[in-house]
Amino acid sequence: MQLPKIDVPIYEVQLLSREQPVKFRPFLVKEQKIMLMAVEAKDMNNTMKAIKQIINNCVIDEIDADELPLADIETLFLHLRARSMGEVLNLFFKCTNVFEEKQCGMLIEVPVNLLQIPQINKDTPKNIMINDSIGVIMKYPSLGIVDNLLKMNSEVMVTVVAGCIDQVFDGESVYYAKDSTPEEMVNFVEGIPAEKFALIENFIDKVPRSVYTTNQKCVKCGFEHEFKLEGLSDFFI
Ligand SMILES: [Zn+2]
Structure with a gap:
């Protein structure tokens, strides 16, 4: 028997590495299963495999998951989650403030709008x-x-x-990393003076990231907590 096909909505998200917005569909039950397995595995290799699988399943435009900057993967997953399970994620934290000689312990609700997470270092x-x-x-x-x-x-x-060098240039030419072998690139990098290498390391330390900070007062003890969320693991609890 031919069962009916279920239509899914299509959304768009603007990524740093692409000129045009990327089209995607929300998670379906099969992707939720992959995500759950990845979270339970707590193993970097399996998590990466799951991330790639979900990108390949949900992104409609031609996209190479291996080439996507981590910053874009963060943005893409925040949007995927928002469009699949709701824009507002309610996180709960236990108040650790000491109040009347013991830990307060009150649960504090922190609502996070996944579509409004600022990106730093852009x-x-x-x-x-x-x-x-x-x-x-x-x-x-x-x-x-x-x-x-x-x-x-x-x-x-x-x-x-x-791996993070896109092009090398001198007075006359531009050399694209993709036209060189990994060994040639490593040789080039090994020839960079230490002081300049530090500038490049600094670029890699300061890659764009989605970071959300908010203050929330505990309704029981009145202590004002500062919450900072960053990285996929913080948003996918
Ligand atoms: Zn409290």
């Missing part, structure tokens, strides 16, 4: 000069880079930096 310059004529144009770390990181343990920073 304006860190991507263009870094290594000397008077040679410079690099950086790109934000992607899921693929993090994936590679998990597989190796030495020289991690050099590899990350090599």
Whole structure:
């Protein structure tokens, strides 16, 4: 018997790495299952696999999950969750303030609108000069880079930096990283003076992130708590 096909709404989200908004559909039961399995696994490898699977399932436009900056994956998941399970996520925290000689223990509700999470570090310059004529144009770390990181343990920073260079330029030419081998990029990075390398490390430390801070007063003891949420794990409790 042919069962009816259920229509799902289509939404759009603007990502940092794309000029046009990306179209996606909400989570269905099958993606919720994948997500749950990923959260329960508490294993980075399985979480990454689940993230990629969900992106491939839900994003309608042509997209390479391995190439997406982590900042965009955060944005995409916040929107996916908002459109699938409601825009407002109600998180609960226990008040740890000591009140009348014992911990207050009151539950504090923190409503978070997932579509209104500010993104920090969006304006860190991507263009870094290594000397008077040679410079690099950086790109934000992607899921693929993090994936590679998990597989190796030495020289991690050099590899990350090599993976985050989009272009190298000098007075005459532009060299695209995608046209070079990983070994060539690592060799190039190893030749960067330490003081300039620090500038590049700084770029990677300051990648865009979705961070939400709010103050909430405990109704029982009156203590004002500051809550800070960042990273997918904080938003997907
Ligand atoms: Zn309290």
